[in-house]
Amino acid sequence: MRHLLGATTCAMLVLWLVAPVLAQELGNAKPEEVGFSQERLDRITDTLKADVKHQVIPGATLLIARHDKIAYFEKLGSLDPDKNLPMRDDAIFRIFSMSKPITSVAAMILFEQGKLFLGNPIAKYLPQFTDVKVLMPNKDPNDRGDGSPYHLVAPNRAPTVQDLLRHTAGLTYGFWSDPVAKMYVAAGLFGGNYNNAEFVDRIAKLPLAFQPGTVWNYSNGVDVLGRVIEVVSGKSLYQFEKENILDPLGMNDTSFYLTDPAKKGRIAEGLSSDNKVFGFPLFDPTIQGKWEAGGQGMVSTTLDYARFLQMLLNGGVFNGHRILSPATVALMTHDHLGRIGPSTNLYIPGPGTGFGLGFAVRRSEGQATIAGSVGNYFWGGAAGTAFWNDPKLQMLVVFMIQAPKQGFHYQTLLPNMVYAALTDPSK
Amino acid sequence: MSHANRGLEEGNPEEVGFSRERLQRLTDHLRGEVDAALIPGATMLIARHGKIIYFEAIGFRDKSVQAPMTKDAIFRIFSMSKPVTSVAAMTLVEQGRLYLENPIAAYIPAFANVKVAVPRNDPIFFAPQGIDLVAPVRPPTVQDLLRHTSGLTYGFFETIVAKHYREANLFAGDFTNAEFAERLAALPLAFQPGAGWNYSHSTDLLGRVVEVASGKALYEWEQEQILGPLGMSDTSFSIADKSKHGRVAEAAAPDNLAGGAPLYDPRQPAKSQMGGQGMQSTALDYARFLQMLLNGGSFAGNRVLSPETVSFMTSDHLGLIPPGPSFYFPGDGYGFGLGFAVRRAPGLAKHTGSVGNFDWSGAAGTLFWCDPRRDFFALWMTQAPMQLFRLHSLLPNMVYAALTEPEK
Numbered sequence: 001m002r003h004l005l006g007a008t009t010c011a012m013l014v015l016w017l018v019a020p021v022l023a024q025e026l027g028n029a030k031p032e033e034v035g036f037s038q039e040r041l042d043r044i045t046d047t048l049k050a051d052v053k054h055q056v057i058p059g060a061t062l063l064i065a066r067h068d069k070i071a072y073f074e075k076l077g078s079l080d081p082d083k084n085l086p087m088r089d090d091a092i093f094r095i096f097s098m099s100k101p102i103t104s105v106a107a108m109i110l111f112e113q114g115k116l117f118l119g120n121p122i123a124k125y126l127p128q129f130t131d132v133k134v135l136m137p138n139k140d141p142n143d144r145g146d147g148s149p150y151h152l153v154a155p156n157r158a159p160t161v162q163d164l165l166r167h168t169a170g171l172t173y174g175f176w177s178d179p180v181a182k183m184y185v186a187a188g189l190f191g192g193n194y195n196n197a198e199f200v201d202r203i204a205k206l207p208l209a210f211q212p213g214t215v216w217n218y219s220n221g222v223d224v225l226g227r228v229i230e231v232v233s234g235k236s237l238y239q240f241e242k243e244n245i246l247d248p249l250g251m252n253d254t255s256f257y258l259t260d261p262a263k264k265g266r267i268a269e270g271l272s273s274d275n276k277v278f279g280f281p282l283f284d285p286t287i288q289g290k291w292e293a294g295g296q297g298m299v300s301t302t303l304d305y306a307r308f309l310q311m312l313l314n315g316g317v318f319n320g321h322r323i324l325s326p327a328t329v330a331l332m333t334h335d336h337l338g339r340i341g342p343s344t345n346l347y348i349p350g351p352g353t354g355f356g357l358g359f360a361v362r363r364s365e366g367q368a369t370i371a372g373s374v375g376n377y378f379w380g381g382a383a384g385t386a387f388w389n390d391p392k393l394q395m396l397v398v399f400m401i402q403a404p405k406q407g408f409h410y411q412t413l414l415p416n417m418v419y420a421a422l423t424d425p426s427k
Numbered sequence: 428m429s430h431a432n433r434g435l436e437e438g439n440p441e442e443v444g445f446s447r448e449r450l451q452r453l454t455d456h457l458r459g460e461v462d463a464a465l466i467p468g469a470t471m472l473i474a475r476h477g478k479i480i481y482f483e484a485i486g487f488r489d490k491s492v493q494a495p496m497t498k499d500a501i502f503r504i505f506s507m508s509k510p511v512t513s514v515a516a517m518t519l520v521e522q523g524r525l526y527l528e529n530p531i532a533a534y535i536p537a538f539a540n541v542k543v544a545v546p547r548n549d550p551i552f553f554a555p556q557g558i559d560l561v562a563p564v565r566p567p568t569v570q571d572l573l574r575h576t577s578g579l580t581y582g583f584f585e586t587i588v589a590k591h592y593r594e595a596n597l598f599a600g601d602f603t604n605a606e607f608a609e610r611l612a613a614l615p616l617a618f619q620p621g622a623g624w625n626y627s628h629s630t631d632l633l634g635r636v637v638e639v640a641s642g643k644a645l646y647e648w649e650q651e652q653i654l655g656p657l658g659m660s661d662t663s664f665s666i667a668d669k670s671k672h673g674r675v676a677e678a679a680a681p682d683n684l685a686g687g688a689p690l691y692d693p694r695q696p697a698k699s700q701m702g703g704q705g706m707q708s709t710a711l712d713y714a715r716f717l718q719m720l721l722n723g724g725s726f727a728g729n730r731v732l733s734p735e736t737v738s739f740m741t742s743d744h745l746g747l748i749p750p751g752p753s754f755y756f757p758g759d760g761y762g763f764g765l766g767f768a769v770r771r772a773p774g775l776a777k778h779t780g781s782v783g784n785f786d787w788s789g790a791a792g793t794l795f796w797c798d799p800r801r802d803f804f805a806l807w808m809t810q811a812p813m814q815l816f817r818l819h820s821l822l823p824n825m826v827y828a829a830l831t832e833p834e835k
Contacts, residue, residue, distance in 0.1 A: 112828035114456050114821045119777035315833050326834045327779045327827035334774030
């Protein structure tokens with residue numbers, strides 16, 4: 001009980017301190033004012049509390065906003081279960097793949113400036129990719145050539161910047177089961193302390209797993225995109241994002257590494273039973289490394305990410321700061337797959353869903369296994385974080401957690417329960 | 428709301444949703460392209476809700492003599508002739524004198540015997556051994572000409588009939604549209620009519636169809652139906668008025684070639700009136716044409732087409748017809764209407780734009796697009812053939828970046 005009271009006092013203090021700032025940016029509303037049922041929102045809170053109690057998750061934050069106003073912002077459970085610290089509004093989470101939308105917006109800023117073209121081959125910016133090959137299975141499994149079941153062919157067309165943004169470049173991830181994924185692991189792609197340029201040198205030496213433009217395959221493509229941004233802008237990825245996205249939007253707690261010692265006590269941690277991503281312990285963001293991984297490397301807070309999402313919902317502007325134009329946001333948040341289907345690996349966007357430039361995009365009312373509007377765009381992170389924007393209903397949701405095994409579960413549960421609580425969407 | 432009386436007048440960017448600061452970024456970028464010698468010079472015009480909110484002349488009209496670009500410079504618009512010819516054809520469709528479904532042969536009898544080339548393969552080893560000529564499954568129609576599905580091609584594409592096109596001396600001498608149509612009719616089609624979208628001499632042939640159906644020379648019909656009523660007094664196939672000769676914009680070497688030859692001299696009198704590529708125009712002339720289309724077929728009270736006909740032309744006519752066999756210029760996310768590429772998808776494409784946009788461009792680097800949903804158009808004139816593909820992405824990306832009005 002003392003523990004809970006402490007948390008409440010702490011939260012009130014934080015809210016009181018940040019309230020004037022919030023008023024300028026995202027406002028606050030009573031749930032009913034923007035169409036939500038308090039009773040049904042409480043059901044979400046109760047579910048999260050029960051999961052904390054049963055040690056399914058250490059702690060979490062959940063923010064729901066509609067029409068620029070925060071209708072729900074809860075923090076539950078522990079910030080750091082080992083140290084018994086309560087969750088905070090301003091907790092800092094490893095957002096993993098929720099870095100990708102930020103990197104994608106950074107690329108589209110250069111696109112708007114006439115410096116980057118979706119149709120250009122990656123090799124135009126990264127010459128290492130000039131002679132990239134595609135690994136193909138041999139047609140005859142008993143091929144007597146060199147004994148390998150695979151051979152290399154030239155790509156049917158060069159992988160493009162658009163391919164990187166929509167995961168159709170033919171790149172893969174080491175945790176998949178295709179043969180190139182195994183080559184990623186064998187090549188020690190992630191060994192040592194390297195920067196984006198060195199990472200691209202490494203990955204460009206390996207073949208593509210699929211012909212460019214033929215399948216959607218989740219991949220290190222957005223890490224490569226991060227290097228494209230560096231080459232085109234002449235700045236490090238973080239420096240470019242800081243100047244063009246993070247600072248204008250006031251995302252002061254979003255970065256690749258936490259250099260400010262004052263922020264160290266705000267880092268959320270996982271339960272000892274669930275604190276590994278693909279076998280690796282959650283990284284320590286206070287250890288300054290060189291790699292600014294545009295596909296996975298960032299930490300952020302609930303409110304920082306909410307600002308980013310509100311900017312997108314507003315058609316590229318937030319709090320007077322123009323990041324992109326409405327038409328560019330529309331280009332990013334509509335389907336770019338068309339008839340391009342999934343690869344042999346998992347199609348994370350799910351049924352009824354295509355992919356835009358950095359986001360999964362809901363294509364149909366039905367087919368999907370989660371509630372949502374056509375036009376919703378969303379993504380999640382490997383440590384369990386998730387978000388979605390609903391442009392039709394002018395709603396954004398940010399869920400922050402450090403519980404890798406629970407990600408897929410909550411990415412289904414939350415839309416279902418949040419839409420269940422939106423009982424008057426006409427408001 | 429009827430826009431029949433809407434013309435073009437001056438306006439401020441902010442009044443119609445554009446950011447002045449971001450338009451300035453566009454201007455700065457384009458000046459940088461002049462400084463970097465990517466383009467010699469250009470004119471660019473953007474109008475929204477009938478108001479010209481951006482009209483710039485940058486760089487040189489003729490770099491070889493350091494003559495600055497002027498807003499009234501005359502450009503070779505090449506394939507931007509096609510939309511004008513297509514509108515000319517649709518004026519005849521509206522008058523009941525031309526039918527989209529009619530075989531071309533109904534207007535040009537020589538096409539009654541046109542054949543389709545199919546590959547002839549060795550019966551045992553399937554090695555290619557030239558072509559066979561077969562009858563078309565259905566005759567090519569006027570609609571096929573307007574949407575590039577006729578089976579015709581261009582000689583610069585590597586199709587099955589490329590050799591035939593190159594050896595046919597299609598461009599020999601100073602020829603009329605009637606003569607050009609006869610030359611085309613003697614060549615086999617590259618594919619079955621309606622089987623694919625393939626950029627081609629179709630619109631040149633359409634020009635001859637317009638002549639036969641109207642009983643007038645193409646330019647005379649266009650003058651009467653389009654150019655005269657819209658006040659497009661600087662738009663023509665060759666520039667007869669010597670007082671205009673000093674306004675012709677020139678390309679700068681080495682980027683001054685189209686099809687391997689230096690850009691033609693439009694000051695030379697010629698019989699040729701090629702509806703697919705032969706016109707010269709200015710920014711303000713072509714802007715009137717585009718505003719007429721955005722207005723639903725009328726400009727400042729002068730009606731050229733009805734709103735229904737314009738919307739019919741600017742809707743997709745391909746459906747399931749696939750691209751090919753040659754390069755698909757409209758691009759991912761685009762179909763093709765009657766004379767224009769038409770945007771079908773909000774995503775997929777490699778540049779920004781609204782669903783329903785219709786656009787086209789010319790081989791010397793000119794391009795335009797109309798956005799009916801957001802009620803604006805952008806028009807770009809330059810003479811720099813090698814830069815066309817890049818600009819075709821760059822300009823929409825930067826113009827839409829400047830349209831900051833919130834979406835409805």
